[in-house]
Amino acid sequence: MAIESLTVEAAQALASGYTAIGAGLAVGLTGIGTGLGEMSIGAAAVGATAEDRGMFGLALVFTVLPETIVIFGLVVALLLLFV
Amino acid sequence: MFQPRPMTHLLIAASKAQMASVVTELYRHQIFHITDFVDQGKEGYEGVKIGVPQEHAGDLSNDLLKIRSLESVFQTNPSTQSNVQIRPAETIRAAIDSELPKIDEEVSSLTVKRSNAETRIRECQQRINELKPFALVPLELDLYRGYGNLTVYAGYIEHDIEISFPHEKHYQAGKDGNFIVVFVESKNSAEVEKQLADAGFQTVTLPGESGTVQAAVDKYTVEKNEATKVYEDCNVKIVELKAKYADLLAACDEVLSCDVERAEAPLRFATTDEAFVIDGWIPADEVEKVVAALSQATGERVYVVVDSSEVEDTAIPVEYNNPSYAKPAELFMDLYSRPKYKELDPTIILAIMFPLLFGFIVGDLGYGLLYLLLALVLRKTLLKMGEMGVKAFFVIIGAAISTSIFGLLYSEFFGVSLPWHSIIFSRHLPIGAGMEHAMPQVIELLIISIMLGVIYISVGRFFGMINHYRMDHPGSHRTKAILSQFGWNLILWGILVLVLSVVDLNEYCQFPFALPTFVGIPTIAGIIGAVMIIVGCVFVAIENPLDLMELPTNTLSHMLSFCRLAAVGLSSVAIAMVVNFLAFDLFITPAMINLDVVGVLLIIVGVIILILGHALNVALGILGGAIHPIRLHYVEFFTKFYQGGGIIYKPFGLKRKFSEE
Incomplete structure (x- = not known):
């Protein structure tokens, strides 16, 4: 079996590679999720703001709500890479 | 602090004879917020109606309209007028009577002349365009008309066609389309028309001019040039007039706006046949001053009541009452919603925490200094924008200073380490040469962020x-x-x-x-x-x-x-370090070893990467550094206690820039 023939260094290298892939997936996938969420909110927010400029503050808040998802992804990636 | 300015509910009643002096007096003080009277036919309000504007309001509005139209011709705007010269309102009113008709006449004769010239230019150009295709046909223009039994067709067609009746045809293929002129006997016209239509014929108007096409085009060109000259002359004259009268117009605009607002003020009052009542709010500490001034102005023929009965929270106008350092943060409050009168006003927390959180996130000496530079460059533009611009200016300055200080503490300058080790937390990542062993204190940063979150949420609940x-x-x-x-x-x-x-x-x-x-x-x-x-x-x-x-x-x-505070910050550091790695380690440093033509090119590429990368990061820093703290306040903090929706305090009166009473 290939796994049995791995040296310790190779195994560590493999592990850090997987960690990096995991971190990338964490940020990338959550980024897509955030994008999907913000897509429709953003469109509606722009519409609402065009109708009434006073809506801008609230519209901004609503638009950045899904951003939390990608931030959590980023936190997970940071924890994977540096802890 | 945490409280809006205390307001007192005032009811001012007097006979209609005193209306003008009461309005003038209130207008002068600029502190009385009028609550518009709404005629709902409620019980106890029989015979009370909305007031009518003063008699001269119509004339004033007409004059104001004239001034606004002149301003639009001159393309000036009093709010952006810079060299302010303050003149007495009386002289301006005299100028409105004596000079305004003159200026109006002068400008309108010029604009009429200009618009005539403009029309003429357009017409000539159109004729020239219409005649252009005929230039290719070897016929004089008189030959296109005046026949008894001949029909003339001229226009564009998709391709040349054979006409099955006796005819004369001129066909010219061209880039803009194929031009065709056909002369046929009128008795065959219906058939020919059909044949032409089958080939996608689009007719053009036959020219009404005489002589050769070139002569007609030349005639129109000369005419067009003359009209253009007139048009440009008018423009020059209008610019001259603008330089001469812009200041005066701005002052007239202001004085008339004030006069119109005063003359139309009764539309907001409750009136009976003989008397009127003004309902409104005034900062509590100004009551005595205004009441005394009203009594004096009317010879004590005014009745002022301080109404201390319980009023709906949403009916009381709200004026911030913050120390001067917290004023810029009112920008963020108004972006969300003005607090209600009895609600806690969290402006001061935003004022202190926004710059701190911005600095905590971006935290780079280089970027901080850049933001400072940016603020100074934008200074003039922002300060011109009025109160909001001034607030924005100070918000940027605060954020820039905080970013610089955090940069010193984190030991970061455009992503590069400063000569000392980071004083609070290290955010240096293992990217680039010499940084292999860097270990950012991610856990510490995350814990600090979450601790801040716990405090924020607890305080929010307590405020709730x-x-x-x-x-x-x-x-x-x-x-x-x-x-x-x-x-x-x-x-x-x-x-x-x-x-x-x-x-x-x-x-x-x-x-x-x-x-x-x-x-x-x-x-x-x-x-x-x-x-x-x-x-x-x-x-x-x-x-x-x-x-x-x-x-x-x-x-x-x-x-x-609240983790975002740490995470967004680290991502900003990562971008800065990656840009430095790309620019220095991959391009500039290797090229420096053997400096030749290729090396110089590589250095140029490296410098471009460096500039573009950091420019991107500066822009992202503004977005991330500003939006995330604001969002944390709006979503995580305000939702615990804050409703907003208070009425904005708008005192009756206009801040004068160009005139004085």
């Missing part, structure tokens, strides 16, 4: 309790609402106690102080934590059991949301 106490009507509902807020805090702290009873955070991170931990007494702490959570849930459920559904978002998610 105060708001419910002050704004709700006394009774069981209020008690339940306050208990519910307290319950949420119990749940939050209960979860913390539970977590700390099983995890010792000190094992994972290094702070100059020991973090509290209950791992030594897990059972007791666990029980206390669980009891806190259960009691908290009960308190929340007493008000509304459905609220418990929000438990995951309201506590955990909101608390963890």
